[in-house]
Amino acid sequence: MNKYLLTLALSTLSAVTFAQATISPAKKQTQTIAITGATIHVGNGTVIENGTIVFSNGKIVSVTAAGAVPQGGAMEIKAAGKHVYPGFIAPVTNLGLAEFESVKATLDFQEIGNMNPHIRSLIAYNTDSKVPATLRSNGILMAQITPEGGTISGSSSVVQLDAWNWEDAVIRTDDAQHINWPVLPRFRGGFGGGRGGMGAFNPEALQERRNAAIADLDAFFAEAKAYSEAKPDVVNTRLAAMKHIFDGSEKVFITANSQKDIVAAVNFAKKYGITPVIVGGEEAYLVTDFLKENNISVVIKQPHSLPSSLDDDVNMPYKNGAILANAGVNVVVSIEGYWQQRNLPFMAGTVSAWGLDKEKALSTITLNTAKVLGVDKTTGSLEAGKDATLFISVGDALDMKTNNVEKAFIQGRDINLDNLHKQLDRKFSEKYGLKVK
Known part of the structure; x- marks a missing residue:
């Protein structure tokens, strides 16, 4: 009981402190x-x-x-x-869906379950959050508010960062569905990560679990597509939320990092007539021709990071965006977290320092982002x-x-x-x- 009282007291104190200004x-x-x-x-x-x-x-x-x-x-x-x-536009962020990381009641970016296309981040967006003001001071004036968790996380919306409520803030409602591509656990050592061994795991069992997750996703998409083409008597909220990705009015963002997962995710989406946006793309530089041929945009996550493999160039995360952009791939730069979003322009600056023209680097957080989010006609x-x-x-x-x-x-x-x-x-x-x- 004392634990809960302490949490309540801390959250109340924080709220009072923030309310002073x-x-x-x-x-x-x-x-x-x-x-x-x-x-x-x-x-x-x-x-x-x-x-x-x-x-x-x-x-x-x-x-x-x-x-x-x-x-x-x-x-x-x-x-x-x-x-x-x-x-500047901050893509793929839980900004406004989280306030105090230590207080569960202020975290509203993830729901229970794997298939949650009916979850809408927009209605949970908190315009009274103190975080957006810190972003505005560095030129970040818009954001794509994005849910997390599960295989299908839900739909994001694009907002401007100075509003009384989410209705005032919205620029584009439900712009995209967000999918986390099922992957195998990554075992790596060095670069700040502990070295993992396969001894405690059964590789065949892990692969089987991954294949089952992909099969579940495929079955859900097939059912949703059939639902969108029919006129059912009973409304299925989850399936109904998928309708607009099949008619092209809502995009699909798929988080995938390894080259094999990127290719698999793109081919999966193409099977249903969808051109996805890849989020993460740590190894996207290895499949630039494939991405360009399929007209795939890539949202690079966290250029200020360490490589995913011991065999990679230690500076590859800095170079990734420039390699893709110079090859003709539409590149968007993002950064993880919500307080950290204020550093977004410096991520684009890093991409510029490692091989991309300065004005093209600027486009990775302005016009390129607007195109990917479907708001380039207005911003x-x-x-x-x-x-x-x-x-x-x-x-x-x-x-x-x-x-x-x-x-x-x-x-x-x-x-x-x-x-x-x-x-x-x-x-x-x-x-x-x-x-x-």
Whole structure:
């Protein structure tokens, strides 16, 4: 009993502490804004020096080189020597579905069972979380909120990170179903992992379990496809949730890392007329031709990591994205966790440092991501007609040393860039008489 009381007390204390500095969502844009003199990184590979970007009513009106400020009361933001970027997008994250890792009641990213296509992450998304504000301060203004666990985890949705509730936040509802491809346990040593032996395991039994899991997934897909083509009298919630992946309106993201699993996952999806997105892709660089031939996008997970095998180049996780992108594969960069999402731009910076053109690296967290999530018609690049979701950085936003976001807009709304980390910095800087940033 004391354990539960302690947990309740800690969670209540945390809630009270966080509630002391509530940040309200920004109000709707009411005045035309023109940002002038900046280096504009469009997001599609184009860079405009000394450019002007104008937006009104939440939409971009024009992006030009040395354009004039519109007449009629437009507000000018002078940004000479600074950089303007499209808002970064964090894919495949449980952001907003978890708050305190030590308190089970605040973890809402996984359900019981293996086949959960009916689970919708969007309705569990917590806009009152203190984490998104820390992301906005580094230019991450949108995210794909994704469930975890099981073989079929459920559907993700795309949101913007400054909203009163999930209804206000949503950009695209139920954009994709997420599948964890059944795999064998990986036994490896070195690189921080303990060396495992096969002596305590029966390889044949493990392979049999994996084959059975794939067979179950295949049977579920076959049943769901038949259900989608029929007009059943009784609604099956799980099967009904699969309908839109067969008509192409909802994508399928499959987590697979080894080259054999990647090939198997793609061929499985093709069997049902689906072009999947591969998530993880640790060994994707070994099957670049296969991925390109099948028009497969890859969401690279955690470029700042160690290789999966002792035989791999120790720098391969850094190089993987560049190898794929330079071969013509559409690459998206992601990072694990939710607090860690604030470091997403630096993952793209690492990919750039290890062989990918800087503007192409930028696309891995902007336009490429928007295309994979099906929202590229409205966001992902700075082009007329798209949402005015963008930010101004004093320096290179992909460089940890120079990233300094001083102003950000989501759909034209001038958002508050304060966050819990900045509040704590000010608090203790004042306590010890340090210079307050």
